[in-house]
Amino acid sequence: MSLTRAERNIIVSMWGKIAAQADAIGTETLERLFASYPQTTTYFPHFDLHPGSAHLRSHGSKVVSAVGDAVKNIDDIASALSKLGELHAYILRVDPVNFKLLAHCLLVTVASHFPADFTADAHAAWDKFLSVVSSVLTEKYR
């Protein structure tokens, strides 16, 4: 599955607005993940998961920043996220099912912040883009 030129344009054009609120969006995405899918908290026994905690803010920020790296290198996401893929494969070993859950929560967050921009075409492009990112991150799992 690879992104069409039109899909890449949509992602890149929306990124500016998203990046401007990166921390809020990252934090909110994680809050949504933990509220809807409590089992995902099993990966964070060492975190303070109260809404708005410093842990959530810093980790949310990291996640959005990584998505941003993929956006800025949208023509070669595999290279841009290669190290992150290794981290997930060998150290973090997050079960692959969770990438879909996180992606969904990021989409919900973006939809709630940017209702007018999040058209059906944008929804499709973002869902596909995050699916590509997830594939790259799990590519070295076995």
Add this chain to the structure above:
Amino acid sequence: MVHLTADEKAAVSGLWGKVNVDEVGGEALGRLLVVYPWTQRFFTSFGDLSNAAAVMGNSKVKAHGKKVLNSFGEGLKNLDNLKGTFASLSELHCDKLHVDPENFKLLGNVLVVVLARHFGKEFTPQVQGAFQKLALGVATALAHKYH
């Protein structure tokens, strides 16, 4: 049976009261067909689904989306007996419509995204959590009679 706390029930009912079921239904079904185009396999009689504008403006999509969401709303009134509420619809989707139950989960998640778009900040993580439980409950109930 889906287990929502009293707060979750209140959150979901409160939000649902403000939902324009006709519009949201059409938007959710339309987005399902655009974001996951393989779902169009069930709607070959619906006419032009060739691009997002065609799908979102398609009158059959809107009408069917309205039907689907009204049905979802029935689930909200019967949280203690979702399986019973959706029993005959479950049989219909299995025996006549031949719909893979995976599609119920896809539609549920698209509905959540549409609600987020419409309600913005009001669609808090907690409200989302409650809706996800409901959507999963409805999806499970619709798959219950499959054989």
